[in-house]
Amino acid sequence: MAEVEIKNENLVYAKPKLILDNVMHYCPGCSHGTVHKLVAEVIDEMGLADKTVGVSPVGCSVFAYNYIDIDWIEAAHGRALAVATAVKRLHPENMVFTYQGDGDLSAIGTAESIHAAARGENVVAIYINNAIYGMTGGQMAPTTLLGMKTATTPYGRDPHLNGYPYKIAEMMAHLDGVTYITRQSVHTPANVRKAKNAIRKAFEKAMAGKGFSLVEIVATCNSGWKLSPVASNQWLAENMLPFYPLGDIKDVK
Amino acid sequence: MAEKEVKLMKGNEVIAHAAIRYGCDGYFGYPITPQSEVMETLMELKPWETTGMVVLQAESEISSINMVYGGASTGKRVMTSSSSPGISLMAEGLSYLAGAELPCLVVNCQRGGPGLGTIQPSQGDYFQACKGGGHGDYHLIVLAPNSVQEMNDFVGLGFDLAFKYRNPAMILADGAIGQMMEKVVLDPQRPRRSNEEIAAECKSWAAYGKPADRERNVVTSLELKSEVMEQINLRLQEKYKALEENEVRYEAIDCDDAEYVIVAFGSSARICSATVEMARAEGIKVGLLRPITLYPFPTKVLAEMAQRGVKGFLSAELNAGQMVEDVRLAVNGKAPVEHYGRQGGMLFAPDEVLNALKEKLINKK
Numbered sequence: 001m002a003e004v005e006i007k008n009e010n011l012v013y014a015k016p017k018l019i020l021d022n023v024m025h026y027c028p029g030c031s032h033g034t035v036h037k038l039v040a041e042v043i044d045e046m047g048l049a050d051k052t053v054g055v056s057p058v059g060c061s062v063f064a065y066n067y068i069d070i071d072w073i074e075a076a077h078g079r080a081l082a083v084a085t086a087v088k089r090l091h092p093e094n095m096v097f098t099y100q101g102d103g104d105l106s107a108i109g110t111a112e113s114i115h116a117a118a119r120g121e122n123v124v125a126i127y128i129n130n131a132i133y134g135m136t137g138g139q140m141a142p143t144t145l146l147g148m149k150t151a152t153t154p155y156g157r158d159p160h161l162n163g164y165p166y167k168i169a170e171m172m173a174h175l176d177g178v179t180y181i182t183r184q185s186v187h188t189p190a191n192v193r194k195a196k197n198a199i200r201k202a203f204e205k206a207m208a209g210k211g212f213s214l215v216e217i218v219a220t221c222n223s224g225w226k227l228s229p230v231a232s233n234q235w236l237a238e239n240m241l242p243f244y245p246l247g248d249i250k251d252v253k
Numbered sequence: 254m255a256e257k258e259v260k261l262m263k264g265n266e267v268i269a270h271a272a273i274r275y276g277c278d279g280y281f282g283y284p285i286t287p288q289s290e291v292m293e294t295l296m297e298l299k300p301w302e303t304t305g306m307v308v309l310q311a312e313s314e315i316s317s318i319n320m321v322y323g324g325a326s327t328g329k330r331v332m333t334s335s336s337s338p339g340i341s342l343m344a345e346g347l348s349y350l351a352g353a354e355l356p357c358l359v360v361n362c363q364r365g366g367p368g369l370g371t372i373q374p375s376q377g378d379y380f381q382a383c384k385g386g387g388h389g390d391y392h393l394i395v396l397a398p399n400s401v402q403e404m405n406d407f408v409g410l411g412f413d414l415a416f417k418y419r420n421p422a423m424i425l426a427d428g429a430i431g432q433m434m435e436k437v438v439l440d441p442q443r444p445r446r447s448n449e450e451i452a453a454e455c456k457s458w459a460a461y462g463k464p465a466d467r468e469r470n471v472v473t474s475l476e477l478k479s480e481v482m483e484q485i486n487l488r489l490q491e492k493y494k495a496l497e498e499n500e501v502r503y504e505a506i507d508c509d510d511a512e513y514v515i516v517a518f519g520s521s522a523r524i525c526s527a528t529v530e531m532a533r534a535e536g537i538k539v540g541l542l543r544p545i546t547l548y549p550f551p552t553k554v555l556a557e558m559a560q561r562g563v564k565g566f567l568s569a570e571l572n573a574g575q576m577v578e579d580v581r582l583a584v585n586g587k588a589p590v591e592h593y594g595r596q597g598g599m600l601f602a603p604d605e606v607l608n609a610l611k612e613k614l615i616n617k618k
Binding site for chain 1: 309
């Protein structure tokens with residue numbers, strides 16, 4: 001019987017160093033776990049673990065601080081980019097990022113988000129757009145697609161009743177303080193790799209003092225969407241991506 | 254700025270000078286009358302070129318209090334200032350600051366309400382400052398200056414108490430104290446603390462980047478396990494008890510032989526000190542008890558006065574009767590407690606208060 005031995009030089013994958021062993025509260029199949037992993041990898045690979053302060057939102061990712069081994073500040077609902085602004089202004093040598101959902105960043109926190117971008121704060125916002133409020137049980141988000149059923153649009157989102165969805169990434173791209181806006185997804189391995197590159201680029205720009213970056217991740221909420229994880233990825237590709245197309249929206253060289 | 258300096262200044266301007274000289278790390282604010290001179294003065298003085306202090310104009314009071322939350326989370330000494338409607342917008346942030354046990358300084362230069370109200374002075378935010386304002390069981394440390402000099406002194410005192418107890422502190426001033434000019438002795442310039450000093454002082458809780466030699470710090474007010482959240486609340490209550498036992502501050506003028514005591518804070522107390530002189534000239538034994546800390550409130554001294562036989566208390570406030578409730582709780586039925594007030598930005602004159610004292614207490618059958 002040959003002994004099975006895993007040699008370091010043969011390892012192609014391991015848990016990121018900064019991901020803690022706490023059991024995740026996210027539903028199986030949710031995009032948050034993948035994005036957390038990418039953020040943790042980027043911080044580690046850039047050697048920023050002792051310099052990074054994360055700001056977590058209110059929403060499903062309120063507990064982001066339980067999973068990545070860095071200093072964290074938990075902000076009030078929507079206020080993460082105001083919190084991040086002060087941290088970065090007072091600690092310009094630090095890497096400061098927020099991790100926010102669509103409700104947090106683009107509904108209740110619209111003012112704080114737009115103005116942090118307009119001022120050109122040298123911070124990064126990781127923006128998870130799954131078109132729904134996951135934490136509170138699947139209500140309409142500002143990003144909910146027309147016709148999409150949620151707990152507060154049980155017959156589908158009707159623009160006359162519920163208004164239209166909007167794209168804060170495109171809105172922010174017009175602001176002079178913004179250096180990088182991109183929209184990514186993590187529903188296929190290829191997209192996961194692209195998303196990681198985008199997060200790394202945004203972090204590098206923040207550390208270089210180039211201005212504000214937003215990395216939008218079009219994400220799944222299989223519990224809120226009431227679909228299996230696999231069906232959610234397919235639904236995302238067929239329904240979310242036509243309205244929220246992937247790719248860089250602004251990249252100031 | 255190595256020495257003390259004597260200047261003639263507005264209360265609001267003094268807040269800016271005092272913050273810089275104290276070694277404040279950051280100010281985040283939004284303009285509102287009658288306190289806009291605070292940020293205007295800071296911007297004119299450009300402390301980022303001298304002490305390295307950050308000054309930033311936010312897009313709203315909601316944003317500025319959350320910037321304070323962010324800065325305080327890193328162990329820095331940060332502050333904001335506003336006036337009544339702006340403080341209402343900050344109420345959410347104040348609850349989070351108290352919940353996360355973050356030290357900071359907030360100045361409320363009160364104006365008359367409710368709603369948009371008026372830009373003239375008022376003391377209508379006593380309840381908001383002392384009884385909550387935001388949600389949940391919490392207290393701010395509340396200091397009430399009655400002079401431009403105390404606007405200077407309470408910046409340092411507020412920061413000292415905030416850091417001693419890891420709790421937000423508020424200077425509850427009003428439009429009169431903020432706008433009036435008086436002589437003030439400014440403190441010598443103190444250096445801001447270095448990042449190393451902050452790390453040494455705040456490493457058990459502050460989030461400024463996790464070094465290899467400690468666990469990560471998480472600043473939060475969230476705890477979903479009820480039995481743990483109850484313990485957090487009990488710990489906060491212990492802190493408030495310690496404040497009530499150790500940090501009560503007040504000024505007692507002519508109270509030793511007083512048969513009647515006026516209770517007044519801030520600009521009202523300034524006016525009522527003249528009332529006491531007028532009463533004494535008429536041979537009426539009146540004293541003035543001026544709470545300097547509104548929270549913790551000087552309950553014990555009022556209870557002792559009632560115990561030793563003071564015949565009546567008049568709570569004179571620029572509102573419809575707010576602090577009077579705390580005076581009544583302290584006196585606990587041992588003597589009559591009445592309120593006299595003006596509202597909507599109107600001030601009272603010393604003789605008005607004396608007339609009210611006679612009418613409501615001395616001559617009352």
